[in-house]
Amino acid sequence: MHVTSSNLPMKPFETPGFDGNPSWEHPPEENEALLHSIINNIPGAIYRCTYQGNWKIAFISKGIEQLSGYPVSHFFHHSSDRFKTLVHPEDQEIAQQIVEAALLSQQPYRLEYRIIKAEGTISWVREIGQGTCDRQGNLCGLDGILSPLDKVDSRTLDPTSPELSPEIAPKLTILEQINEGFLNLNSQGQVIYINPQGENLLQTSRQTLCQPRETPELPPELAQFFADLQTALSGPNPRPVEACYPYRETWLEVRAHPYDAGILVFLSDITSRKQVLNSLRQRENLYRTFVKNFPNGVILLFDRDLRHTLAEGRDLEAIDLAKTDVEGKTLQEAFPSDICQTLEPLYREVLAGETRVTELTFGSRIYLTQILPIKNEAGEVLGGMVMTQNMTECKLAESENGRLIASLQKSEAKTRAMASLLSEAEKLAHVGCWEFEIATNRIICSDEVYRMLGLDVNEASPTYPEYLQKIHPEDRETAAQVIERAIEAGESYQVEQRIVQSDGSIRYISANGEPIFNEAGEVVKVLGSLLDITDRHLSQQALIQSEAQLELRAKELEETLHELQRTQTQLIQTERMSGLGQMVAGIAHEVNNPVGFIYGNIVHATSYIEDLVDLVNLYQKHYPEPDPEILEQIEEIDLEFLFEDLPRLLRSMKVGAERIREIVRSLRNFSRLDEADNKQVNLHEGIDSTLLILQHHLKDESPNPNSDHNITVIKEYGDLPRVHCYPSELNQVFLNIITNAIDVLKPQEPPRQITIRTEAVIREQTSVKQPSPDWIIIRIIDNGPGMTAEIQQRMFDPFFTTKPVGMGTGLGLSISYQIIVEQHKGRLTCSSEVGKGTELIIELPVHQDYEEPALFE
Numbered sequence: 001m002h003v004t005s006s007n008l009p010m011k012p013f014e015t016p017g018f019d020g021n022p023s024w025e026h027p028p029e030e031n032e033a034l035l036h037s038i039i040n041n042i043p044g045a046i047y048r049c050t051y052q053g054n055w056k057i058a059f060i061s062k063g064i065e066q067l068s069g070y071p072v073s074h075f076f077h078h079s080s081d082r083f084k085t086l087v088h089p090e091d092q093e094i095a096q097q098i099v100e101a102a103l104l105s106q107q108p109y110r111l112e113y114r115i116i117k118a119e120g121t122i123s124w125v126r127e128i129g130q131g132t133c134d135r136q137g138n139l140c141g142l143d144g145i146l147s148p149l150d151k152v153d154s155r156t157l158d159p160t161s162p163e164l165s166p167e168i169a170p171k172l173t174i175l176e177q178i179n180e181g182f183l184n185l186n187s188q189g190q191v192i193y194i195n196p197q198g199e200n201l202l203q204t205s206r207q208t209l210c211q212p213r214e215t216p217e218l219p220p221e222l223a224q225f226f227a228d229l230q231t232a233l234s235g236p237n238p239r240p241v242e243a244c245y246p247y248r249e250t251w252l253e254v255r256a257h258p259y260d261a262g263i264l265v266f267l268s269d270i271t272s273r274k275q276v277l278n279s280l281r282q283r284e285n286l287y288r289t290f291v292k293n294f295p296n297g298v299i300l301l302f303d304r305d306l307r308h309t310l311a312e313g314r315d316l317e318a319i320d321l322a323k324t325d326v327e328g329k330t331l332q333e334a335f336p337s338d339i340c341q342t343l344e345p346l347y348r349e350v351l352a353g354e355t356r357v358t359e360l361t362f363g364s365r366i367y368l369t370q371i372l373p374i375k376n377e378a379g380e381v382l383g384g385m386v387m388t389q390n391m392t393e394c395k396l397a398e399s400e401n402g403r404l405i406a407s408l409q410k411s412e413a414k415t416r417a418m419a420s421l422l423s424e425a426e427k428l429a430h431v432g433c434w435e436f437e438i439a440t441n442r443i444i445c446s447d448e449v450y451r452m453l454g455l456d457v458n459e460a461s462p463t464y465p466e467y468l469q470k471i472h473p474e475d476r477e478t479a480a481q482v483i484e485r486a487i488e489a490g491e492s493y494q495v496e497q498r499i500v501q502s503d504g505s506i507r508y509i510s511a512n513g514e515p516i517f518n519e520a521g522e523v524v525k526v527l528g529s530l531l532d533i534t535d536r537h538l539s540q541q542a543l544i545q546s547e548a549q550l551e552l553r554a555k556e557l558e559e560t561l562h563e564l565q566r567t568q569t570q571l572i573q574t575e576r577m578s579g580l581g582q583m584v585a586g587i588a589h590e591v592n593n594p595v596g597f598i599y600g601n602i603v604h605a606t607s608y609i610e611d612l613v614d615l616v617n618l619y620q621k622h623y624p625e626p627d628p629e630i631l632e633q634i635e636e637i638d639l640e641f642l643f644e645d646l647p648r649l650l651r652s653m654k655v656g657a658e659r660i661r662e663i664v665r666s667l668r669n670f671s672r673l674d675e676a677d678n679k680q681v682n683l684h685e686g687i688d689s690t691l692l693i694l695q696h697h698l699k700d701e702s703p704n705p706n707s708d709h710n711i712t713v714i715k716e717y718g719d720l721p722r723v724h725c726y727p728s729e730l731n732q733v734f735l736n737i738i739t740n741a742i743d744v745l746k747p748q749e750p751p752r753q754i755t756i757r758t759e760a761v762i763r764e765q766t767s768v769k770q771p772s773p774d775w776i777i778i779r780i781i782d783n784g785p786g787m788t789a790e791i792q793q794r795m796f797d798p799f800f801t802t803k804p805v806g807m808g809t810g811l812g813l814s815i816s817y818q819i820i821v822e823q824h825k826g827r828l829t830c831s832s833e834v835g836k837g838t839e840l841i842i843e844l845p846v847h848q849d850y851e852e853p854a855l856f857e
Helices: 034-042 063-068 087-102 169-177 198-202 220-232 271-292 337-351 392-398 412-429 445-453 464-470 473-489 534-622 628-637 640-671 683-693 727-747 790-794 812-823
Strands: 045-051 055-060 109-116 123-135 139-149 179-184 191-194 241-247 250-259 262-267 297-302 308-312 356-362 365-375 381-390 429-436 442-445 493-500 507-516 523-532 679-681 711-718 722-724 751-762 776-783 829-832 840-844
Touching: 034 442, 045 063, 063 139, 063 776, 087 109, 087 123, 123 169, 139 776, 169 812, 179 198, 198 262, 220 241, 220 250, 241 534, 250 271, 297 365, 308 412, 337 356, 337 381, 356 523, 429 445, 442 445, 442 464, 445 523, 464 473, 473 493, 473 523, 507 534, 534 640, 628 640, 679 683, 683 727, 683 751, 722 840, 727 751, 727 776, 727 812
Parallel strands: 711 751
Antiparallel strands: 045 055, 045 139, 109 123, 123 139, 179 191, 179 262, 241 250, 250 262, 297 308, 297 381, 356 365, 365 381, 429 442, 429 523, 493 507, 507 523, 679 722, 751 776, 776 840, 829 840
């Protein structure tokens, strides 16, 4: 701001690098809020002066208040003299000369001087600035920056300077004081002047450079520097050159301006700036890799106009979107109307500083969507960030991984801002990134990784062994193996592991890693991210527990249903057998009474008839010649035949009565209504009673009396001991099985036969001296068509039947199975092949203790 000349004509010039190409591209235009944030965060003050008849301060940033102690209003829209009054009187003249010389040469300037602050103290400042010109080349403004300095080195001018050009000689004092290196080369390329800063930057001396052209022997690096400079300025119409040049272990900003008498060269040390830029680029690459590989979701950035500035994520293609469909497009241009109706109010709420979370559905995928405001350090909202994670699996069993994606600009300010925003987003999304440098064996982590590991962010970055120690002992070997494979085989990996924090708490982490190769194809580092999935893991555990409870409940319901079926079966069969038993018992009782009368009177009738016969014989003996009428009656009734046949008739009546009594006894034995408790019985009697009841079913139903289609029953009884059992229930088993065999054999052509085979076996010998049978086996075999394996698997299921509708209930064998297996602790099995008949095998223990009542009492 040390300007007094009213008109300094300037001509605009291009700034190619040494190769003739522009040295950098202009950054994209920033929005106003971001620009204000950058200006206010830069240390020092940024200013702009304009000239319209006189010089005025058109703009100056808030940093001037801390720098000078005066408010912005003291300078804003006032003459530049307001600032000149702050400059120490001893420094005013030289400062003004340096600025005017720089404006004259159309070059940036850099100078250091003292100012007197509002409270009267003196401090050093550094000023860097450059003039601006209109299209006609006339000076119209001045832009610059002021920054504080702790101290300034004093310099002395060498009084014995070589001959300088007429343009440079008057400014020698200024050139000796500036902080930039300066060289003046004549038309033959010989250095005729170099200032002290130039000597320091080129690491040489004025005596070495400013000597006759024929004799100088320059170091290789210095000789190469001048050779490259001459090459860049060669040609018929040399133009100004501005470029970054690597010199020894430093980087120099070189600005060379040819003129008629030679070349003016300005040098600046930009090594620290290059190092910062390289560091920022490295961090930018790290974040770009992290963002690009954001797993299982999408990240969007949008500005205050709801225009998307970035779209990344592996799930873009999964929802039928491409980067070009979203980036640079507004919300309405990028998404369907239904999505816009959901997102637009959320976008606007986020731009108002709120954070919103919602769920979006794209086809069959469900995404958890977090929309966060992006703020600068002043708290102003610059835009918003949309982070989506595929929650489809979480809705079914909960599985989701995520990686944060952000776009970093090349400029240092934008990169720093995005890094800060990304750090905030990591914290909100519980995602952190890390870089494992193999050479140093150290892991560089983001703040969120420190939090996940339970470390203090102010501590030094952990080493690889220290990182492994944070992993749960059960997961440590697996984690080490996947990282070693990434280093040795160059494989990316994703693994879930547990982290043990300092307080002993455990966090569940999804770790992702990707190897980074050098030019030789060797893995030099591994980049990765950590996603805290503790909440998801706990949700999955709760879901698994809930599923287990539901499965247990379903099993209980299934058992309850089975028990209800069994109870229903028992009730049906109980009612059925109760009715049958009562009917059989009633018939037996009613038949037994008259049969008893008949059987009891047959003896007396026989005796009476014998007496009458004896009397008739005695009468014929004493009266051989009866009356003719009596003789006629004797012949008519055939008295002789009557005497012969009457005893046979009485014997036949007695046999019939005895047969009826036997049938009644069998009916009562089958029903056994008076024998509900378990007792020792002869099972052969139960089988015989059952066969007696089913006798009419065994006979052929055809009217032909000579038919041989009857079902033959073959009894192969063994010597069975009396068995502890519930007799009536076992009779029911015999009835069900034999009835099924009869139903199978009836449609079959002869021969048709049922074989009943019994035997007693010894399975557990309790006495060595007198072993006795402890199990009995009853086999009921028919020569019917047999059964398939599928039918045999289901034959004991309740309500399963192969009979036609109305012919069977499907309860007989199910009830029989319950009686034999559950009630009598025996076994009921089936052996059958198609075409070879069926054999049902009943196995019962001879002795057992019954702790429960009969199934059907």
